[in-house]
Amino acid sequence: MPQLGEGVIDWGKDGIALTAEQKRFYGHNGYVIVRKCVPESEIDRYIERFNYLCTADRSEFPFMSVMRDITLAKTSDGKDVSKITKIQNWQDDPVLFDYCRYPTVVDVVKDLIGTPSSTLCAMHTMLINKPPDTGSLTSRHPLHQDLQYFPFRPADFICCAWTAMQRINRANGCLVVVPGSHKGPLHPHAYPNWEVKNQAYHGIQDYDPSMPRTYVEMEAGDTVFFHPLLIHGSGANxxxxxxxxxxxxxxxxxxxxxxxxxxxxxxxxxxxxxxxxELKTKKLGIDINDIDVDYSFVWRIRSRAVNGEKCNL
Incomplete structure (x- = not known):
């Protein structure tokens, strides 16, 4: 099997931020954890901004998505921070986008999917506020592969940075990963066979439960970087x-x-x-059926250059 990033990444050489050993760990397992990657002073800024965005006039941020757990969706007016489980697509927000540009994070990503001179694009941004589970286990996220959602390739040159904003462990629903699964195929996905499920939370349908899992427990500022084919999910809070x-x-x-x-x-x-x-744009007075929009369009409007100038995405 060809090595990840063949012809671009030198897995035997120290990178900008990672040692050769850390890079090889990622190549073998599909993920690597960098402890204290983001300082708590930055995390405090992001939390303060999250609280503001949850309660702000949404017309200021027309393309940002605010999500609530299905069991909480009808219990507030949508601006109660305690009911909001996730905000997505905040690439145009000047405070939160600082996370995407944070030098240590960017340097690690370049070590894994590029070179010091590579232009990186932020393609999908999230701040997750996993709530205490109501008893329906809807705070779980089924095992999945992120490449399922992405209309761009090659997979080896895509990477997620996921930073803990507090202590995260099995009790409050840490990530769980299947090491080495990034070397396999993109599996069929669908909604899990759960009694209650959140919109767009698709999971792998042919997952082998005998495959060993690793629970990724983290402290505030720790960051896990992972490949888009890595099988991962998270448990209930x-x-x-x-x-x-x-x-x-x-x-x-x-x-x-x-x-x-x-x-x-x-x-x-x-x-x-x-x-x-379509539901989002209708609220903005736009009917996407009147314009030529395909799935890649969704990602073109989300993507933003982190460094350099965006040319292809």
């Missing part, structure tokens, strides 16, 4: 407090291109996301 993390999916703009070929389950995922976009 069984504590009384929220579990917060901030993340960005990066792509190497020099090498990645939009990709039209899809699996059948990806087509279903695309439809799900497009339905969500």
């Amino acid at each position: 069984r504590t009384d407090g929220f579990r917060r993390a901030i993340s960005c999916h990066y792509a190497n703009d020099d090498l990645c291109r939009y990709y039209e070929e899809k699996t059948k389950s990806q087509e279903e995922t695309d439809k799900d996301v497009m339905r969500m976009l």
Whole structure:
């Protein structure tokens, strides 16, 4: 099997931020943890901004998505921070986008999917506010692969940075990963066979439960970087407090291109996301059925250059 990033990444050489050993660990396992990657002073800024964005006039941020757990969706007016489980697509926010540009995070990503001179694009941004579970286990996120949602390739030049904003452990629903699963295929995805499930939370359908899992327990500022084919998910939050993390999916703009070929389950995922976009744009007075919009358009408006100038994504 070809090595990840073959011809671009030198896995035997120290990078800007990572040692050769850390890079090889990522190549073998599909993820690597960098402790204290982001200082708590920055995390405090992001939390303060999150609290503001949850309660701000949404017309200021027309493309930002605010999500609530399905069991909490009808219990408030939508601006109660305690009911909001996630904000996405905040790439135009000047405070939170500082996370995507944070030098240590960017340097690690370049070590894994590029070179010191590579242009990186932030493709998908999230701040997750996993709530205490209501008893329905809807705070779980099924095991999945992020590449299921992405219409750009090659996969080896895409990487997620996911930073703990507090202590995260099995009790409050830490990430769980299947080491080495990034070397396998993109599996079929669909909604899990759960009694209650959140919109767009798709999971792998042919997952082998005998595969060993690793629970990624972290302290505030610790950051896990992982490949888009890595099988991962998170458990229910069984504590009384929220579990917060901030993340960005990066792509190497020099090498990645939009990709039209899809699996059948990806087509279903695309439809799900497009339905969500249609509802969002209607609130803005835009009917996407009147314009030529495809799935890659969703990602083109989300993507933003982290350094250099965006050319391809």
